[in-house]
Amino acid sequence: MKFVLHRTIIIKSLIAALAVLGIKNFVFKNLSFYGQDFHDLIELSDITIIFTGAFFVFGLLLAATMTDFKESEKIPGEVASNLEAIKDWIYLAFRAPRTGTSDLCMEELNSTFLREEMISITNGIIDWIYSSGKDSTVIFPLIRKSNEIAYYFAERGVDKEAIKGIQENTNAMRKQLTRAYTISRNNFIKPAYILLQSILFIVMSFLLISKFKSPSADYLVTSAITFIFCYLYLLISGLDDPFDIHNGDTNVDLKPIDRFKQRLISDFLVSKPN
Template sequence: MKFIQQRTIILKSFIAALAILVIKNFVFKKLSLYGQDFHDLIELSDITIIFTGAFFVFGLLLAATMTDFKESEKIPGEVASNLEAIKDWIYLAFKAPRTGTSDLCKEELDSTFLRDQMIAITDGIIAWIYSHGKDSTVIFPLIRKSNEIAYYFAERGVDKEAIKGIQENTNAMRKQLTRAYSISRNNFIKPAYTLLQSILFIVMSLLLITKFKSPSADYLVTSAITFLFCYLYLLISGLDDPFDILNGDTNVDLKPIDRFKQRLCSDFLVGKKGTSFDELI
């Protein structure tokens, strides 16, 4: 199943090429217009300029979508780095001297609460990225949970550098996830997709009525051009939203966040409530 999900573009393009061959050889070869067969109404040499122009347009739009995709590739790693930094600031909070004379400043930091908060934030970010809707009302309240850790530390007289570091990394993570939200929700301009679909339709229609010198050339050229244009169209559509879980072979790699989640669950503040930092490590 995973093999198919990671090669959906190739499979869809292959099916489209096969469908065009079947339609041309089993439908159009039986049709005629004023004694002229439908499958050889025009010569291939008459339409090569159209194929050249179509490839040029597809290439321009592919280059445009690649810009956002390149930026999207960086986001999982940057989010994981900020989460890792927040985790390190929490470690610092345990080690650095605390100030203040209130009762809260004298009590031990709740390692269970902090661990649960970090796991909840990480799980929420992963679930949001894998979600189809990318709901903004879910992700932004979730990011504020890391600020709640900063508030928790501020009430207990934790080192100010740790509090400042958590807030700075939270703000950086908010910018990165906002960018991911923008890329996912704001698709390429609709007229551009209309142009691509029109070109694809014109190319497929011309292939159905084009005459070739031999049956082998007919099969090879028709299938190859259909495959290439369908592949380019599906690739552009997939790259336009690299966070779409339905496009398995054009998704950004989420391994940095997944690996951080594994490290977080395995060694971050593992222990019972009230356990000191030195005992945890």
């Protein structure tokens, strides 16, 4: 099952290539137009310029989507780094001397509360990234929860550097997740997709009615060109939303955040047995 999920583009492209090949050889070879077979209406050499132009357009759009994808690849690692830094600032808060004379400044910091808050924030970010809707009303209130940790420390006279560090890392994480939200919600311009779909339709149509010098050339060229263009189209569509976890081929690697969660649960403010 995992093999299939991570190769959906290849599988879909192969199915499309076989479908076009089947339609040409089992449907179009039985059709004619004023005595001319449908699958021999034009010479392949007459339309090679169209294939060249189509590859050029697909290449330009692929380069554009790759730019956002390369930026998106950095976001999970940067978010995990900021969460790790917040965790370290919390450790500093426990060790650094505290100031103030109020009752809150005298009480012991609640390690259970801080542990649950960090796990809740981390789980919330992971769930949001894995969600299909990427709801902004969920993620931004969630990020503010890490500032609640800073407020908690400020009321209890914790070292100011720890409070400042938590707020700085929270703001950096907010920018990164805002960028992820923007990339996920704002798809490539619609006219560009219409252009790609039009080119794909034209290429497939010409392949169906093109004449080849031999049956072997017919099978190989038709299937190869169909596979390549379908693959490019699906690749561009997938790269356009790298945070779509339902597309296993082109989603960004979320291991940095998943690994951070494992470390957080295993060792962060874990109560030691007496």
